[in-house]
Amino acid sequence: MEDTSNIVRVTKVTKTFQLGKAEVHALKGVDLEVATGKYISIMGPSGSGKSTLFNMIGGLDKPTSGKVFIDEVDVAQLDAYELAWLRCRKIGYIFQTFNIIQVMTALENVTLPMIFGGMSNDAAVDKGFQLLELVGLGDRFQHKPFELSGGQQQRVAIARALANDPAIILADEPTGNLDLNTGEEIISLLKQLSQERNVTVISATHDIKMLNVSDQVVWIRDGRIDKIENREELSISVGQIDIRE
Amino acid sequence: MNNPSTSIQGKNGHHDVARQVALPFKKSVEIAFKSIRVRFFRSLITTMSLVLAISFLSFINVSTDVANGMLATHDSAFRQALIRSGYDLEPEENSVGNSPKQQWLVILSLLVCVVGIVNAQLMAVTERFREIGTMKCLGALDRFILRLFLIESGMQGVVGAGIGALAGGLCALANAVLRFGFNAITTVIWQDVAVSISTATGVGLMLSLVGVLYPAILAARMQPVEAMRVEH
Numbered sequence: 318m319e320d321t322s323n324i325v326r327v328t329k330v331t332k333t334f335q336l337g338k339a340e341v342h343a344l345k346g347v348d349l350e351v352a353t354g355k356y357i358s359i360m361g362p363s364g365s366g367k368s369t370l371f372n373m374i375g376g377l378d379k380p381t382s383g384k385v386f387i388d389e390v391d392v393a394q395l396d397a398y399e400l401a402w403l404r405c406r407k408i409g410y411i412f413q414t415f416n417i418i419q420v421m422t423a424l425e426n427v428t429l430p431m432i433f434g435g436m437s438n439d440a441a442v443d444k445g446f447q448l449l450e451l452v453g454l455g456d457r458f459q460h461k462p463f464e465l466s467g468g469q470q471q472r473v474a475i476a477r478a479l480a481n482d483p484a485i486i487l488a489d490e491p492t493g494n495l496d497l498n499t500g501e502e503i504i505s506l507l508k509q510l511s512q513e514r515n516v517t518v519i520s521a522t523h524d525i526k527m528l529n530v531s532d533q534v535v536w537i538r539d540g541r542i543d544k545i546e547n548r549e550e551l552s553i554s555v556g557q558i559d560i561r562e
Numbered sequence: 563m564n565n566p567s568t569s570i571q572g573k574n575g576h577h578d579v580a581r582q583v584a585l586p587f588k589k590s591v592e593i594a595f596k597s598i599r600v601r602f603f604r605s606l607i608t609t610m611s612l613v614l615a616i617s618f619l620s621f622i623n624v625s626t627d628v629a630n631g632m633l634a635t636h637d638s639a640f641r642q643a644l645i646r647s648g649y650d651l652e653p654e655e656n657s658v659g660n661s662p663k664q665q666w667l668v669i670l671s672l673l674v675c676v677v678g679i680v681n682a683q684l685m686a687v688t689e690r691f692r693e694i695g696t697m698k699c700l701g702a703l704d705r706f707i708l709r710l711f712l713i714e715s716g717m718q719g720v721v722g723a724g725i726g727a728l729a730g731g732l733c734a735l736a737n738a739v740l741r742f743g744f745n746a747i748t749t750v751i752w753q754d755v756a757v758s759i760s761t762a763t764g765v766g767l768m769l770s771l772v773g774v775l776y777p778a779i780l781a782a783r784m785q786p787v788e789a790m791r792v793e794h
Contacts, residue, residue: 377699377787397703401583404786405701416696420600421593433701435584477700 323386324484324517325351325374330383332369343369344380345540351519353484356511356530359521361537368489370537371521375410375487376403388484405433409478409516413490415470417462423449423473424458430480448476452506468499475506479514486511488520492527504530585706594713601686608682609722615675616723616766619668620730621737622660623758628738629658631750640749643742672769679773683715687781698786711778715770723766727759 327349334341343366351357351374361367372378373385376392385392387403395403404410409430417426424445431441449458452472454465462470471491478486488507492500508530511518520527528534536543598605629649632640634657645651649658660668687694694707735755738746 372787377785398583401698401701401703403701404699405583410699412696414692416692416699418693418696420597420693429697430700432589433583433585433706435582438589 322353322389323350324353324388325349325519326386326389327370327373328384328386330370330373330380330385332366332373332378333381342540344373347383347537347540347542349535349542349545351517351533353517354511354515355532356508356518357520357533357535358527358531359519359535359537360523360527361543365537366540367521367537371487371489371519374519375408376400401433405430406481407484409480409483409486411471411474411478411486411488411491413493415462415467415474415494417470417473417477419462422459422461423454423465423476426462426473427476427480430477434481444480445476448479449473451479451510452476466499467495468502471495471499471503472506475503475510479510479516482514484517486516486518488518488522490522490524491520492522492524497526500524501526583701583703585702585709590706590709590713594710594717597710597714598717604682604686605718608679609718611675611678612719612722612766612770613726613729615671615769616726616762617730617733618671619765620727620759620762621734622664622668623762624731624734624755625737626658626660627754627758628734628746628750630754632742632746633657634751635749640742640746647741672765676769676773679715679770680776683711683774683777684780687711687777690781691784694781694784695786698784704782707784708778708782711774711781712771715774715778716767719767719770720763723763723770726766727762730762731755731759 327347330344330347331342332344334343345366347366347370349370359367359370369378373380373392374387376385376387376395379393387407392400392403410416417423418429421429424442427448428438428441428445431444432438436444446455446458449455452475454469454472454476457465457469462473465473474491478488486507491507492503495503504524504526507518507520510516520531532548534546536546629644632644633651641651644658650661651658697707735747735750738750
């Protein structure tokens with residue numbers, strides 16, 4: 318029996334978009350395997366197909382050809398109920414624009430996926446409190462998103478992503494809208510939580526700071542995977558902006 | 563190894579309790595209510611057109627009820643007063659209906675109201691695309707979104723139509739008192755008035771739901787990808 322199974326497997330995936338008369342080949346044949354429990358970063362320039370690949374993995378879009386397997390289940394074969402179940406229970410999403418529902422408090426945002434998953438209100442609220450404590454927002458559970466800073470909103474998003482104990486967290490440019498220090502905090506929070514809970518984190522990003530914590534980095538360019546680097550092979554040095562002492 | 567009760571196994575599994583995605587009705591009412599409360603001012607403006615149109619409908623109907631009440635007394639003074647105020651009455655006629663002109667006016671005002679509701683709800687869906695897409699990423703089924711919009715619109719409809727119908731009815735009664743004296747309303751059949759006000763409320767609710775149907779279906783069909791990254 319294998320020690321580590323592949324939680325996500327992408328085989329020969331291509332994706333072509335029809336924009337008016339032109340065809341855009343966003344992905345030109347991608348093969349990728351993600352082992353359970355790892356922290357993967359997908360890096361590449363704008364227009365490289367990073368977010369398209371990301372959408373494939375997250376079950377948000379279907380490939381033109383090729384297959385995407387999540388836990389050895391072909392995502393393209395799922396019907397609407399099963400897709401909804403997948404998004405509710407198996408995958409947690411984190412977005413660049415936080416995407417917290419503005420009309421609900423932090424606690425309500427975190428408990429929403431639990432409600433969809435069929436948890437009772439009381440159990441959901443308890444668990445929501447715990448998760449908010451975990452990300453350091455225990456005293457801000459009643460605040461609405463506009464009362465929270467960007468970093469705090471992203472923390473709420475992380476707590477929400479963990480709501481139903483997912484197997485995978487998909488983070489789309491989680492630090493894109495955050496400054497250097499806040500971004501740093503968010504990245505270490507994600508890494509810490511993923512280790513504690515054995516969650517696979519797949520993040521699509523521009524951010525070099527993400528490289529420090531990744532187990533594997535997938536470089537994507539022009540619709541194809543350029544190379545896959547493991548942590549030992551990476552060599553990065555990151556400067557820091559700070560106040561002169 | 564994968565725990566079978568927490569993994570998907572293909573097409574024939576979605577009735578299993580362990581794999582259900584649910585939105586309890588009470589919860590959807592709660593979410594709808596909070597959505598309205600947060601956007602209260604906007605809801606107010608949307609509902610205003612409904613209030614006005616329904617109060618017009620109610621006014622016409624209750625005025626007719628009052629006139630019929632007056633005619634039922636066979637009091638000739640009342641009859642004269644009614645004819646002078648514009649009702650067309652043949653000598654043998656003992657009840658009054660709505661003239662075609664009145665009916666047309668009411669139908670037109672209701673149509674304008676529906677168009678206004680459709681427009682406002684389409685705008686709401688466009689504004690809330692990110693919210694809708696996010697909910698879908700959290701596992702909401704299409705029909706949850708549809709349900710949320712219908713409940714929201716239903717709540718606005720009931721309140722708006724209720725207020726409009728009552729206001730219209732009261733205006734009609736006040737108008738009768740001013741024109742024909744207080745005796746005019748003592749003869750009215752209150753059941754008829756109650757029926758008029760209830761039907762006006764019902765019509766308003768129905769218009770509200772009809773108006774939101776198309777935008778809500780659009781919202782429900784929205785793909786979650788639209789909630790994802792903003793394209794640079």
